[in-house]
Amino acid sequence: MPPITAPSDTPLLSVRDLRVQFDTPAGTVRAVDGISFTVGAGRTLGLVGESGSGKSVTSLAVMGLHRRARVSGSIALAGRELLGLSDQQLSRVRGRRMAMVFQDPLSALHPAYTVGEQIAEAHRRHFGAGRRAAHRQAVDMLGEVGIPEPARRAGEFPHQFSGGMRQRAVIAMALSCEPDLLIADEPTTALDVTVQAQILELIARLQEQRRLGVLMITHDLGVVARVAHEVLVMYGGRAAEQAPVDDLFRQPAHPYTRGLLDSLPRLDDPDDAPLRAIPGSPPSLAAPIPGCPFAPRCSRAAGADAGVRARCAGERPEPVGHGTGRLVACHLPLLPSGTSGSGAPLTAEETR
Amino acid sequence: MTPPTAPATTARPGTALLSVRDLAKTFPGRRRLGRPAAPVRAVDGVGFDLAAGETLGLVGESGCGKSTTGRMLVRLLEPTAGTIAFDDQDITHLPQRRLRPTRRHLQMIFQDPYASLNPRQTVARIISEPLLVQGDSARDARLKAGELLDLVGLGQEHLDRHPHEFSGGQAQRIGIARALATGPRLVVADEPVSALDVSVQAQIVNLLERLQDELGLALLFIAHDLSVVRRICDRVAVMYLGRIVEIGGKREVYETPAHPYTRALLSAVPLPDPVAERRRERILLLGDPPSPASPPSGCAFHPRCAKAQDICRTQRPELETVGSPTRQAACHFPDSP
Numbered sequence: 001m002p003p004i005t006a007p008s009d010t011p012l013l014s015v016r017d018l019r020v021q022f023d024t025p026a027g028t029v030r031a032v033d034g035i036s037f038t039v040g041a042g043r044t045l046g047l048v049g050e051s052g053s054g055k056s057v058t059s060l061a062v063m064g065l066h067r068r069a070r071v072s073g074s075i076a077l078a079g080r081e082l083l084g085l086s087d088q089q090l091s092r093v094r095g096r097r098m099a100m101v102f103q104d105p106l107s108a109l110h111p112a113y114t115v116g117e118q119i120a121e122a123h124r125r126h127f128g129a130g131r132r133a134a135h136r137q138a139v140d141m142l143g144e145v146g147i148p149e150p151a152r153r154a155g156e157f158p159h160q161f162s163g164g165m166r167q168r169a170v171i172a173m174a175l176s177c178e179p180d181l182l183i184a185d186e187p188t189t190a191l192d193v194t195v196q197a198q199i200l201e202l203i204a205r206l207q208e209q210r211r212l213g214v215l216m217i218t219h220d221l222g223v224v225a226r227v228a229h230e231v232l233v234m235y236g237g238r239a240a241e242q243a244p245v246d247d248l249f250r251q252p253a254h255p256y257t258r259g260l261l262d263s264l265p266r267l268d269d270p271d272d273a274p275l276r277a278i279p280g281s282p283p284s285l286a287a288p289i290p291g292c293p294f295a296p297r298c299s300r301a302a303g304a305d306a307g308v309r310a311r312c313a314g315e316r317p318e319p320v321g322h323g324t325g326r327l328v329a330c331h332l333p334l335l336p337s338g339t340s341g342s343g344a345p346l347t348a349e350e351t352r
Numbered sequence: 353m354t355p356p357t358a359p360a361t362t363a364r365p366g367t368a369l370l371s372v373r374d375l376a377k378t379f380p381g382r383r384r385l386g387r388p389a390a391p392v393r394a395v396d397g398v399g400f401d402l403a404a405g406e407t408l409g410l411v412g413e414s415g416c417g418k419s420t421t422g423r424m425l426v427r428l429l430e431p432t433a434g435t436i437a438f439d440d441q442d443i444t445h446l447p448q449r450r451l452r453p454t455r456r457h458l459q460m461i462f463q464d465p466y467a468s469l470n471p472r473q474t475v476a477r478i479i480s481e482p483l484l485v486q487g488d489s490a491r492d493a494r495l496k497a498g499e500l501l502d503l504v505g506l507g508q509e510h511l512d513r514h515p516h517e518f519s520g521g522q523a524q525r526i527g528i529a530r531a532l533a534t535g536p537r538l539v540v541a542d543e544p545v546s547a548l549d550v551s552v553q554a555q556i557v558n559l560l561e562r563l564q565d566e567l568g569l570a571l572l573f574i575a576h577d578l579s580v581v582r583r584i585c586d587r588v589a590v591m592y593l594g595r596i597v598e599i600g601g602k603r604e605v606y607e608t609p610a611h612p613y614t615r616a617l618l619s620a621v622p623l624p625d626p627v628a629e630r631r632r633e634r635i636l637l638l639g640d641p642p643s644p645a646s647p648p649s650g651c652a653f654h655p656r657c658a659k660a661q662d663i664c665r666t667q668r669p670e671l672e673t674v675g676s677p678t679r680q681a682a683c684h685f686p687d688s689p
Contacts, residue, residue, distance in 0.1 A: 222622030277554035
């Protein structure tokens with residue numbers, strides 16, 4: 001893991017009040033409903049959530065890959081607003097300044113072209129490099145991501161690669177244009193755990209060498225604990241809690257974060273007491289949620305007096321600053337007495 | 353390919369509910385461009401005992417043969433070789449009709465709850481099915497289905513709904529209710545929680561633990577998630593490329609792993625604790641698991657093993673006792689606790 005440095009003043013990626021809505025026959029689905037975060041150069045933000053939390057929709061919005069969705073808010077890469085750019089303008093940013101790695105490496109690789117050709121193609125398009133130079137660069141990249149005999153493997157097709165090697169090749173392709181931001185959406189979920197360890201190690205090494213900003217989308221809190229500097233926990237299309245990684249795991253302030261950590265069986269925990277599961281299941285986003293999306297499953301809300309319960313059910317909690325770098329969207333946050341913040345919602349400037 | 357003529361004699365009568373010996377499954381290689389490919393030895397000589405009421409975790413990475421093993425045990429797949437004895441009866445090659453009385457005691461839970469539940473049937477019908485097969489009347493079966501829904505924490509009011517009306521966790525509860533309908537003594541659960549969200553996964557893990565405890569079930573829990581297995585199982589068997597490389601009590605395998613693969617596997621699991629993660633010593637394996645179509649010579653793990661010597665490349669290690677009588681590892685150079 002790279003050393004934790006102070007966040008720089010101008011964030012590499014700044015997302016403000018992002019909303020992504022889909023019109024479906026069943027109504028408008030608010031897949032992402034007002035999310036704000038920043039990713040600094042050389043930093044990793046872990047975006048955690050369960051299925052339907054909106055984490056992947058968020059990453060696709062940043063890449064500008066939504067076709068039939070209404071996207072609003074602001075997405076700025078190194079100060080430049082991306083929302084509203086034409087497809088042509090956006091495709092120059094995409095790949096060159098930011099690149100994405102998906103869960104399934106085969107979805108990012110064309111079956112009929114060699115791996116080397118595909119990496120060279122990206123390089124040629126963005127740098128106007130010659131055929132031979134681009135091929136040399138592709139072989140270098142394959143070597144850099146740890147593919148043995150890169151010159152020979154560059155001439156092979158994706159189906160000749162194992163799952164781990166394919167994901168390495170996709171990472172090589174993503175990084176061949178020297179982007180500043182890497183968006184990795186569940187990059188190791190389809191891989192075996194021993195191969196996952198290799199890929200996470202690889203991303204961390206490349207990040208350190210290139211001062212990459214990384215947006216790591218995952219459902220796996222173990223992966224987050226291993227790679228992230230900051231963590232944003234999403235639930236029902238909204239931010240539940242955002243905090244530096246150590247703070248979040250040591251002292252989760254949102255009842256959902258706490259519930260997630262409590263419900264995890266741990267490899268290093270010999271305790272055989274039953275897991276503390278969260279009752280119920282994640283909400284449907286087809287109808288607007290007036291209050292806190294977690295309220296129906298929240299034991300803290302259930303145990304509160306009627307007035308607070310009504311607030312949890314009917315009034316949307318806004319992210320409020322608590323301590324250094326922590327934002328919590330909860331009417332009843334779990335905080336030790338004396339450390340609660342100002343109670344006022346932070347503005348975009350303050351969270352930077 | 354010849355079926356064994358005698359039942360497994362190594363099973364100790366009265367001690368093991370399930371006794372598996374030298375179980376193997378070979379799939380014919382797929383033809384590619386007209387050329388036949390090498391046969392795939394998905395399972396290559398697996399043996400273990402499971403006592404009544406005991407939970408055994410079968411762990412390993414994709415392609416290690418754990419699911420194939422599970423499917424053979426409930427006779428969804430025909431073994432190529434070896435024996436399966438259930439309650440001292442050799443069921444390896446029993447025809448389905450004669451298997452029926454045993455089927456009652458031998459059930460399975462699948463990974464994808466939606467794929468394993470018929471979308472056209474009501475929950476009552478789905479849970480009743482195995483009871484009807486066993487000869488219950490329709491009315492009795494429906495009555496029992498209702499009780500089972502209560503048992504798995506869903507409630508009778510859901511009897512006449514269809515699978516798509518349920519969340520993943522609820523659908524898995526229905527799958528569990530169906531598996532329990534006939535009062536089985538052994539349930540094979542193949543990745544029963546890996547398709548579920550983290551917050552829901554814990555509900556199902558707790559349910560399985562409670563049921564296993566209340567009903568005295570033996571459970572073969574097949575999973576790639578070592579943390580879940582640690583929670584739920586008494587014993588653990590680690591598979592690599594079609595073979596068990598280590599088997600033993602949960603504590604000894606997790607705390608003092610003897611096989612280098614077990615050690616690497618455990619060290620690769622990310623812990624939900626950033627401070628512990630930074631302090632941890634990690635064993636990074638090189639490369640990917642090999643293909644069962646072309647297994648390496650000797651010990652299948654040797655190309656990825658830091659301890660490999662000449663003997664590892666030529667001679668396949670057999671399971672041998674390491675440290676305690678309850679733990680075995682197949683390694684020429686095991687770590688002794």
